[in-house]
Amino acid sequence: MTKIRTRYAPSPTGKMHVGNLRSALYEFLIAKHAGGDFMLRIEDTDQERFVEGATEIIYRTLAKTGLKHDEGPDKDGGFGPYVQSERMKTGIYMKYAKELIDKGEAYYCFCDKERLASLKTEIVEGKEIMIYDKHCLSLSKEEVEEKLASGAPFVIRQNNPTEGTTTFHDELYGDITVNNSELDDMILIKSDGYPTYNFANVVDDHTMHITHVVRGNEYLSSSPKYTRLYEAFGWEVPVYVHLPLITDENHKKLSKRSGHSSFEDLLEQGFLTEAVVNYIALLGWSPEDNREIFTLDELIKEFDYHRISKSPAVFDIVKLKWMNGEYLKAMDFDAFYEMAEPYLAEALGEGFDLKKIAAMVKTRIEVFPDIAGQVDFFRTLPEYDAELYTHKKMKTDAASSLTVLTEVLPILEAQEDYSNDALYQALLSYIGQKGCKNGYIMWPVRTAVSGKQMTPAGATEIMEILGKDESVRRIKKGIEKLKGE
Numbered sequence: 001m002t003k004i005r006t007r008y009a010p011s012p013t014g015k016m017h018v019g020n021l022r023s024a025l026y027e028f029l030i031a032k033h034a035g036g037d038f039m040l041r042i043e044d045t046d047q048e049r050f051v052e053g054a055t056e057i058i059y060r061t062l063a064k065t066g067l068k069h070d071e072g073p074d075k076d077g078g079f080g081p082y083v084q085s086e087r088m089k090t091g092i093y094m095k096y097a098k099e100l101i102d103k104g105e106a107y108y109c110f111c112d113k114e115r116l117a118s119l120k121t122e123i124v125e126g127k128e129i130m131i132y133d134k135h136c137l138s139l140s141k142e143e144v145e146e147k148l149a150s151g152a153p154f155v156i157r158q159n160n161p162t163e164g165t166t167t168f169h170d171e172l173y174g175d176i177t178v179n180n181s182e183l184d185d186m187i188l189i190k191s192d193g194y195p196t197y198n199f200a201n202v203v204d205d206h207t208m209h210i211t212h213v214v215r216g217n218e219y220l221s222s223s224p225k226y227t228r229l230y231e232a233f234g235w236e237v238p239v240y241v242h243l244p245l246i247t248d249e250n251h252k253k254l255s256k257r258s259g260h261s262s263f264e265d266l267l268e269q270g271f272l273t274e275a276v277v278n279y280i281a282l283l284g285w286s287p288e289d290n291r292e293i294f295t296l297d298e299l300i301k302e303f304d305y306h307r308i309s310k311s312p313a314v315f316d317i318v319k320l321k322w323m324n325g326e327y328l329k330a331m332d333f334d335a336f337y338e339m340a341e342p343y344l345a346e347a348l349g350e351g352f353d354l355k356k357i358a359a360m361v362k363t364r365i366e367v368f369p370d371i372a373g374q375v376d377f378f379r380t381l382p383e384y385d386a387e388l389y390t391h392k393k394m395k396t397d398a399a400s401s402l403t404v405l406t407e408v409l410p411i412l413e414a415q416e417d418y419s420n421d422a423l424y425q426a427l428l429s430y431i432g433q434k435g436c437k438n439g440y441i442m443w444p445v446r447t448a449v450s451g452k453q454m455t456p457a458g459a460t461e462i463m464e465i466l467g468k469d470e471s472v473r474r475i476k477k478g479i480e481k482l483k484g485e
Contacts, residue, residue, distance in 0.1 A: 002211055003035075003036050003037065003211075004030065004031050004034040004035075004036030004037070004211050004212055005031065005036055005037045005039065005208070005209055005210050005211050005212070006027040006028070006030050006031040006036065006037075006038055006039070006210065006211070006212050006213075006214060007027065007038075007039040007040070007041050007204075007205065007208065007210050008023065008024040008027050008028070008038070008039070008040055008041070008062075008067075008069070009040075009041040009042075009043050009201070009204070010024075010042065010043065010058050011042075011043045011044065011046060011049065011050075011197075012042060012044055012050055012051060012054035012055040012057075012058060013046075013049045013050065013051050013054055014051045014054055014057075014262075015054075015057060015262035015263070015264050015265070016057060016058065016061045016262055016263045016264070017254075017261055017262055017263075018246060018254060018261055018262065018263065018266075018280060018283075018315060019216060019246050019254065021061065021065070021263050021276075021280055022243065022246065022280045022281075022283055022284070023214060023215060023216065023243060024062065024065075024067055025065070025067060025277065025280055025281060026214050026241070026243065026281075026285070026303075026305065026308070027212075027214045028067045029281070029299055029300055029303035029305075030212055030214060030241070030303070030305050031212075032300045033300055033301070033303045033304070036211075037070040037071060037077070038067070038068075038069050038070055039069060039070060039071040039072060039077070039079070039082070039208065039210070040058075040062065040069040040071070040072030040073070040082065041072070041082050041083075041084070041204060041208070042055060042058070042073060042082065042083045042084065043084045043197065043200065043201075044083060044084055044085045045084045045085060045088065045194045045195055045196075045197065045200055046197065057264070059074075061263050061264075064273050065263075065273055065276075065277050065296075066277070066296045079207070079208040079209065084195075084200055084204070087200075087204065088193075088194065088195065092203060092207070093188075093189060093194075093195035093199065093200060093203055094189060094193070096203050096233070097156045097188050097189045097195075097199070099233070100156075100158070100159075100188070100229075100232055100233070101156065103232060104159060105158070105159050105228075105229075105232035106156055106157060106158055106159055106188055106232075107136060107137050107139075107156070107157055107159055108136060108139070108144050108147070108148070108154045108155075108156055108157075109132070109135075109136040109154060109155050109156070109157045109187075110136055110139075110147050110152050110153070110154050111132075111135060111136060115135075116130060116132075119131060119132065119133055129184065131184055132157065132184060132185045134159075134185060136157075137159060137185075153191050154191065155187045155188075155189060155190055155191050156187070156188045156189040157185040157186065157187055157188065158185050158186050158187075158188055158199075158225060158228070158229065159185060160180060160183040160184070160185055160186075160225065160228060161180040161183075162180060162181050163180060163181065164179075164180050165177050165178060165179055165180060166178055166180055166183065166224040166227060166228055167227075168223050168224060168226075168227040168237065168240065169237075169240065170220070170223070170240045170241065170242050171239060171240065171241045171305065171306065172241060172242060172306075172308055172309075172310050173217075173220070173242060173310060176220070176223070176224075178224045182224075183224055183225055183228070184225075186198060186199075186222075186225055187199075198222060198225065198226065199229070201226070202226055202229045202230065205238060206230070206233070206235050210238055211238055211239060212238060212239045212241060213238045213239070213240055213241070214241045214243065214305075215241075215242060215243065216242065216243050216245070217242040217243060217244060217245060217310075218245070219242060220242050223240060223242075241305055241308070243284055243308065244284045244308070244309055244310055244311055244312050244313050245312040245313070246283055246284075246312070246313050246314075246315050247312045247313070247314055247315065248314070248315055249314060249315075249316060249317070251312065251314065254315050263276065266320075269367060269369065270324075270343075270367035270368030270369045270370075271320065271324050271367055272324055272327050272328070272331075274295070274296075274327055275320070275323050275324040275326075275327040276320070276324075277296060277299075278292075278293060278294050278295075278299075278323060278327075279319070279320045279323050281294065281299050281303075283313040283315065284308050284309050284313040285303070285305075285307055285308045285309070286307055286309070287302050287307070288307070292323065293323070293326060293327075321366040321367055322366065324366050324367055325365065325366035325367075328362060328363075328365060328366070329362065329363050331362075333358075333359065333362065336358065336362055337354075337355060337358045339368060340358045340361070340362075340368060340371060341354060341358070343368050343369065343371040343372065344357060344358060344371060344375065346372070347371060347372040347375050347376055347379070348375060348376075348378055348379050349379060352378060352379075352465060353465060356464075356465060357375055357378065357456075357465060360374075360375075360456040360457040360461065361374045361375060361456045364456045374455075374456050375456065377450045377451055377452050377455070378462075378465055378466065381449075381450075381451045381474055381477065382451040382452065383451070384447075384451040384452070384481075386398055386481050386482055386484075388447050388451075388452075388453055389401035389443070389444055389447050389478075389482065391439075391443050393439070394437075394439035394440055394443040395437075395439075395440060396439075396440060396443050396444055398482055400440070400444075401443075401444035401447070401478075401482055402479065402482040402483065404440070404441055404444045404445070405444055405445070405448055405475055405478050405479050405482065406479055407430070408427065408430060408441070408445060408475070409472070409475050409476065409479065411426055411427070411430055412426075412463075412468075412471060412472055412475060413472055415468070416468075418463060418464055418467060418468045418471070419464055420460050420461050420463075420464040423460035423463055423464065424460040427441060427442070427445070427459070427460065442458060442459045444478070445459040445463075445475070446458060446459035446462065447478065448474055448475050448477070448478030448479075449462050449463055449466060449471055449474045449475065449478075450462055451474075
């Protein structure tokens with residue numbers, strides 16, 4: 001059985017988009033699930049879009065996400081070079097283009113910009129595409145050699161038939177047949193001598209023994225041309241797996257301008273790498289048991305690419321936040337505190353037991369930036385409305401809360417031990433005397449010391465953090481508010 005070999009072949013054009021990361025993840029999982037090889041190849045032939053530092057982002061992202069490549073520019077597995085611009089220096093692309101010319105499957109085109117501008121265009125998938133009319137295919141061998149000898153600029157085009165059909169197979173979409181009349185003679189070698197993305201892809205995938213080509217379904221329309229190139233060379237066509245589109249919540253294509261469209265954007269927004277990888281794995285793929293939380297090793301074991309959907313996958317930031325929250329809950333506390341500490345320090349400044357507060361918020365936040373909104377009341381009591389004291393379930397209102405705060409104030413002033421347990425016992429004793437439910441007392445106290453409807457901890461835990469002086473000050477302020485002073 002042939003060993004499965006997949007490749008991630010990004011262009012170094014900036015941050016790694018969510019769609020690119022999903023492609024890399026699926027390519028990694030397909031290879032590793034079958035005990036195969038996962039390769040990294042850098043496609044830098046589009047010099048106009050090249051972004052300085054983008055290659056480092058690719059390496060950093062793969063390392064951080066655990067998508068360890070078996071071969072690449074830094075790991076020669078015998079199929080290098082693994083950078084297209086370096087491969088170009090070997091003359092590989094021109095060699096194969098000339099081989100197609102010799103077979104009649106490609107030809108030199110010397111048309112200038114003015115002539116090309118005069119040709120008819122068609123609207124394909126919303127874009128205006130120029131349809132080349134095969135003008136230079138009719139040039140004689142002598143004419144071609146004369147133009148080449150004179151240094152006339154040229155491109156090399158694929159010679160696609162105008163009649164008949166081409167059929168290719170995709171693992172998700174099945175057999176797809178197109179009329180050859182729809183296939184344009186795409187450029188293989190550009191006028192600067194560089195191969196086009198499409199041509200370099202085919203040559204590199206074949207010469208690097210790639211068995212499974214995994215990419216976004218926007219490449220479905222180009223696949224007949226790829227297939228014709230493989231067939232023209234007499235090469236085996238790889239297994240195609242075209243992945244569904246990723247859309248935003250409004251079912252529009254996830255834009256690079258979206259605030260959460262790249263892996264680095266998500267990390268900056270306080271998401272955990274493991275949660276992002278887990279979530280992206282489910283953007284188009286689902287396991288048999290509809291489970292949602294997976295480690296990378298578990299994904300390798302479970303991943304079956306035949307369970308990838310053809311339907312667009314919706315990037316739901318709310319769902320990702322929920323998943324991230326689940327990872328935070330399960331996280332080792334020391335590891336959590338190390339990541340949470342900068343957020344706590346920024347929100348609270350000095351003078352607080354940050355570890356205790358971290359323990360309070362660990363199960364209550366979804367992303368680290370949520371911390372500020374959870375703990376800001378410790379630093380400064382917010383302005384709040386007296387209506388906050390009214391709670392139907394606790395059976396409290398402004399009048400009952402005023403009575404409670406007035407009666408617990410001397411208890412809290414007399415209390416020396418401001419540990420959570422001691423404070424809780426003191427208030428529990430008062431509750432016993434009153435013969436009421438805990439919430440009837442604790443709700444007004446918690447409201448007074450926090451000024452918030454939702455807090456990450458109960459009244460006595462909050463007072464332990466605040467200390468005696470601040471707790472008493474806030475209770476007094478609550479009494480004043482309820483009195484309308």
